Ligand code: 13P
Ligand code: 13P
């Protein structure tokens with residue numbers, strides 16, 4: 001059976017700063033998803049939150065970019081915004097950057113990752129959801145899980161995967177339209193590495209298996225800064241990654257997260273910290289961070305979802321959480337000095353740029369030529 005898996009997420013307000021949505025907001029989203037299942041818009045759905053972002057996981061048969069499904073998600077976030085306002089929550093409606101819905105949530109603030117698949121007899125997949133980071137946070141783990149035998153032993157051991165994977169990579173600085181390059185491993189490995197090393201600009205949009213042409217992974221690519229032209233909150237991306245058989249195993253997909261990679265995000269979206277893999281429903285705390293990533297494993301059959309398995313809720317990840325804390329603290333020791341604070345062109349707040357402009361006028365040029 002052909003099924004579409006859609007994950008659409010947004011920050012529409014949170015309790016106690018940028019921490020977590022209120023119970024009432026989550027209840028409102030769950031109520032609406034239940035109604036949409038009843039009315040047959042959706043086959044199934046789950047509501048989760050990661051930090052201050054609510055994610056709607058939805059299955060249906062309407063294909064990707066379906067305006068009814070996107071409108072449902074948008075209207076749900078309008079409703080959770082109303083709840084947030086009624087409770088005096090912080091940042092109510094934060095990610096709803098446009099006044100009226102116009103067919104698709106892309107370019108309007110909410111992040112979305114969707115794939116239409118022909119269900120395999122067993123269809124395991126993982127939904128990743130991050131808070132306090134940009135979409136480039138998936139560059140390292142998706143590349144490693146699909147291209148690097150250090151993590152994906154299946155590239156050596158499972159004949160199914162040896163033809164490698166195709167990466168669709170977007171240049172998100174090009175805002176007039178989507179600008180995408182298609183490259184394959186193993187042939188284009190170094191070219192892909194050349195792009196992915198800059199996760200603020202070049203971002204993995206999707207991964208496709210070469211042997212079968214099946215979609216292996218999709219990730220959200222929206223950069224709120226590029227939509228709004230100023231800081232309005234961090235992108236806080238989501239990704240859907242299929243696992244097992246012709247794809248990396250679930251463990252291989254999780255393996256790269258043990259790095260606790262440094263990423264740009266955290267406090268005011270402007271600091272480099274280590275990504276902490278967390279249990280579902282983990283809140284935000286130290287320095288409006290750290291940057292967190294949750295992973296929920298599911299199986300889907302005829303569009304019906306199983307319960308989630310909370311993939312980072314396992315003692316192994318306690319060690320990684322401690323490692324992430326230590327790496328974050330090591331970076332935080334140097335405060336505002338780069339690279340603890342992000343580079344100038346990635347400064348999410350306009351304050352630094354305005355200060356530099358003011359100070360530039362006070363610089364004095366010496367008369368003699370520079371030596
Ligand atoms: P199966 O042999 O059950 O497909 O499992 C392989 C595997 O997932 C190893 O990581
Ligand atoms: P969010 O994008 O998660 O709302 O974070 C915004 C922020 O600036 C935290 O300091």
Ligand code: MG
Nearest residue numbers: 011018052091
């Ligand atoms: Mg927020």
Ligand code: MG
Nearest residue numbers: 011052131236
């Ligand atoms: Mg957030």
